[in-house]
Amino acid sequence: MGEPFSIRKYLRPIPLPFCPGCGGLTVMSEFLRAIHESGHENLSKFVFCSGIGCSSWIPSPHFIADSVHTLHGRSIPVATGIKLLRPDLNVVVFGGDGDIVGIGLSHFIHAARRNIDILVIMVNNMIYGMTGGQVAPTTPFKTKTTTTPYGSFEHPLDAARLAVTAGASYVARWTTAHPNELKKSMKSAIEMKGFRFIEAVSQCPTAFGRRVGFKDAREMLKWFKENAVQIEQAKKLSEEDLAEKIVVGEFVQKQRPTLVETIYNVIGEAQKNIEKS
Amino acid sequence: MKKFLEANTYFWQGNGACAEAALAAGCRFFAGYPITPANEIAEYLSKRLPQVGGIAIQMEDELASIGAVVGASWTGNKAMTATSGPGFDLMQETIGWAFMTETPCVIVDVQRAGPSTGQATKCGQGDVMQSRWGTHGDYSAIALSPNSVQEMFELTIKAFNLAEKYRTPVVLLADEVIAHMRERIILPSQESIEIINRRKPKPNEKAFFGLEEVPPMPSVGEGFNAAVTGSTHNEYGIRFTADPTVHKQLVERLNSKIQNHAEEIADMETYNTDDCQIGIVSFGCTSRAIYEAVENAEAKGIKTGYIRLKTIWPFPEKAIKQLAETAKKIIVPEMNLRQIFYEVQRVASRFTEVVPLNKIGGGELITPEELFRKIQESVKNG
Numbered sequence: 049m050g051e052p053f054s055i056r057k058y059l060r061p062i063p064l065p066f067c068p069g070c071g072g073l074t075v076m077s078e079f080l081r082a083i084h085e086s087g088h089e090n091l092s093k094f095v096f097c098s099g100i101g102c103s104s105w106i107p108s109p110h111f112i113a114d115s116v117h118t119l120h121g122r123s124i125p126v127a128t129g130i131k132l133l134r135p136d137l138n139v140v141v142f143g144g145d146g147d148i149v150g151i152g153l154s155h156f157i158h159a160a161r162r163n164i165d166i167l168v169i170m171v172n173n174m175i176y177g178m179t180g181g182q183v184a185p186t187t188p189f190k191t192k193t194t195t196t197p198y199g200s201f202e203h204p205l206d207a208a209r210l211a212v213t214a215g216a217s218y219v220a221r222w223t224t225a226h227p228n229e230l231k232k233s234m235k236s237a238i239e240m241k242g243f244r245f246i247e248a249v250s251q252c253p254t255a256f257g258r259r260v261g262f263k264d265a266r267e268m269l270k271w272f273k274e275n276a277v278q279i280e281q282a283k284k285l286s287e288e289d290l291a292e293k294i295v296v297g298e299f300v301q302k303q304r305p306t307l308v309e310t311i312y313n314v315i316g317e318a319q320k321n322i323e324k325s
Numbered sequence: 326m327k328k329f330l331e332a333n334t335y336f337w338q339g340n341g342a343c344a345e346a347a348l349a350a351g352c353r354f355f356a357g358y359p360i361t362p363a364n365e366i367a368e369y370l371s372k373r374l375p376q377v378g379g380i381a382i383q384m385e386d387e388l389a390s391i392g393a394v395v396g397a398s399w400t401g402n403k404a405m406t407a408t409s410g411p412g413f414d415l416m417q418e419t420i421g422w423a424f425m426t427e428t429p430c431v432i433v434d435v436q437r438a439g440p441s442t443g444q445a446t447k448c449g450q451g452d453v454m455q456s457r458w459g460t461h462g463d464y465s466a467i468a469l470s471p472n473s474v475q476e477m478f479e480l481t482i483k484a485f486n487l488a489e490k491y492r493t494p495v496v497l498l499a500d501e502v503i504a505h506m507r508e509r510i511i512l513p514s515q516e517s518i519e520i521i522n523r524r525k526p527k528p529n530e531k532a533f534f535g536l537e538e539v540p541p542m543p544s545v546g547e548g549f550n551a552a553v554t555g556s557t558h559n560e561y562g563i564r565f566t567a568d569p570t571v572h573k574q575l576v577e578r579l580n581s582k583i584q585n586h587a588e589e590i591a592d593m594e595t596y597n598t599d600d601c602q603i604g605i606v607s608f609g610c611t612s613r614a615i616y617e618a619v620e621n622a623e624a625k626g627i628k629t630g631y632i633r634l635k636t637i638w639p640f641p642e643k644a645i646k647q648l649a650e651t652a653k654k655i656i657v658p659e660m661n662l663r664q665i666f667y668e669v670q671r672v673a674s675r676f677t678e679v680v681p682l683n684k685i686g687g688g689e690l691i692t693p694e695e696l697f698r699k700i701q702e703s704v705k706n707g
Contacts, residue, residue, distance in 0.1 A: 062563070092548055093546075095545045095546060097396070108552060108554060108564075109552035109554070109562060109563050109564065112550055113550055114545040114546065114549070114550060114551050114553075115551075115552050115553065116396070116399060116545070116553045117552070117553060117554035117555065117556065117564075118392065118395075118422065118555070119392075119418055119419060119422050119555060121388075122388060122389075122392040122419060122422075124389075124392075125356075125384060125388070125389035125390075125392030125393045125396065126392045126393065126395060126396035127396060128384075128389075128392075128393050128396065129354065129356065129392065129393035129394060129395065129396025129397035129398075129399075129400075129404070130396040130397070130399060130400055130545060132354070132380050132382070132393075132397070133353070133354060133380065133397050133400040133402050134400045134545065134546050136546070137545065137546045154385050154386065154389075155385065155388075155389055155392075158384075158385040158389070311380060311382070314375055315375045315378060315379075315380070317375075318375035318376045319375070319376060319378060321376075322328070322376045
């Protein structure tokens with residue numbers, strides 16, 4: 049082992065914008081810990097893309113790295129363009145649930161289908177936090193938010209299961225109450241090819257917890273811990289049993305041809321043919 | 326077969342000429358979504374780009390297409406997309422992001438008859454203002470208007486050069502007629518084509534978003550630790566979303582870096598502009614009617630001159646003003662309901678009368694006969 053872990057090594061010396069108790073900080077520090085444990089002394093082999101939302105500010109501009117802060121929902125296409133032309137770089141997307149599976153959902157599904165070699169880390173706080181706590185596609189049924197004052201009348205989306213169905217190479221979900229597991233999954237995902245998706249269920253005490261009756265971030269973490277069900281165990285339970293639960297664990301880990309591989313095969317063939325003709 | 330086609334005379338379609346020009350200009354990435362009447366550009370590049378080591382990919386929609394193009398540009402490569410009105414609508418937010426992040430890229434808009442789905446296979450010139458004001462906020466745009474297959478080639482190369490020189494998105498505002506017609510094109514040799522590439526920063530440079538009018542642009546993966554954002558940022562790319570001075574400086578520079586060079590960017594074909602009774606200001610497919618109409622007018626003894634705009638934005642005010650000081654009337658023929666007309670009026674109305682000639686529907690062009698009649702009418706009405 050090299051030097052001990054120091055988060056400051058990877059961060060610009062400017063103030064962080066997160067509220068007290070924000071789960072985004074756990075995701076940030078576990079990611080950088082995973083980077084450190086993977087042997088990266090700096091982020092020079094990485095490019096970070098993010099969209100609009102609190103968690104998009106995890107890399108931008110705080111990481112001492114190339115960080116491309118895109119529009120709401122469009123980080124995955126931008127990351128796709130970068131990865132296709134710089135396949136040697138590790139392209140990592142940070143985004144919230146609204147960004148990745150709300151406004152940007154179509155890109156998420158197609159990126160998994162293409163198996164484009166990027167890692168998407170979705171910080172799921174189940175709410176639109178930055179804009180003041182509006183209902184999200186991930187908000188639990190009947191939750192009171194600023195735009196569902198009578199409780200949400202919609203059912204939430206399961207992003208991890210969707211990623212599996214769409215063809216992702218690696219899918220894991222943890223909560224911020226599982227920092228060690230989260231870090232391990234990040235380490236595995238960093239070292240893999242293809243489309244990788246990690247969902248980090250995260251507390252937003254300001255725009256979610258406060259309004260649904262949690263006193264502070266600690267109470268929310270307790271809620272995550274008590275309601276988390278390991279995926280092996282979840283397989284034995286019925287839909288009704290799992291309705292209020294958070295299924296955590298590694299959902300899939302597989303190898304299939306990635307977009308970088310298939311597209312560069314095409315380029316190779318086309319160039320061979322043109323030389324022959 | 327070589328990477329580039331030999332200098333020769335060919336018989337080509339406009340969209341094909343645009344695609345081949347992109348390769349000649351150094352474009353190595355295309356992302357698009359199917360839409361009439363721009364499809365041939367995507368089809369042509371899907372075959373040709375891999376042959377030169379580039380990438381063409383069909384994305385899930387226009388938002389993804391332009392997003393991938395902007396991402397590709399930040400790797401130091403030249404990138405392009407091609408679309409038509411409805412797709413151009415969907416791209417606008419990301420085009421604004423490209424303006425704000427000063428990302429060179431080329432957007433080809435093959436205009437069809439709008440609004441909305443309109444007449445998908447029919448020609449129109451209704452996106453003139455969209456190419457200037459399509460995204461929100463204050464910015465200055467560059468848009469080029471080809472009127473032949475030859476110019477589809479030449480102006481595509483120019484679009485890439487301007488994008489790289491000024492670090493900005495550039496719109497090639499083509500139209501269905503020019504994109505789909507086939508005619509003779511004289512292809513120059515690759516060596517004779519002037520290619521401009523973006524200025525790269527020196528190893529220790531850090532100000533990629535200010536200090537200079539057009540700052541140097543790093544690529545990702547080169548160790549510059551570039552912080553790129555569409556939010557208001559200082560010269561180092563750090564967000565300042567509440568500071569009035571930082572915002573004012575950034576937005577004013579984004580405008581002035583184009584507007585200060587409007588005359589240098591302006592490109593047009595002119596005829597008799599300093600000695601004419603009737604002046605014509607035209608662009609794109611419509612401008613193909615001016616040659617015969619002017620010939621007919623001159624045969625009747627009417628001194629006629631014209632400005633054919635190759636660059637629509639920034640609007641070439643100086644040239645229009647000169648024409649207005651000479652001509653008794655200026656006719657503005659266009660296949661929309663007065664988009665360039667009001668621009669000409671804005672500049673020329675202090676000096677002369679500006680007369681519209683508009684035609685929309687069914688993709689029917691303004692004929693030389695119709696323009697000639699308008700010239701005669703204008704003389705008669707005095």
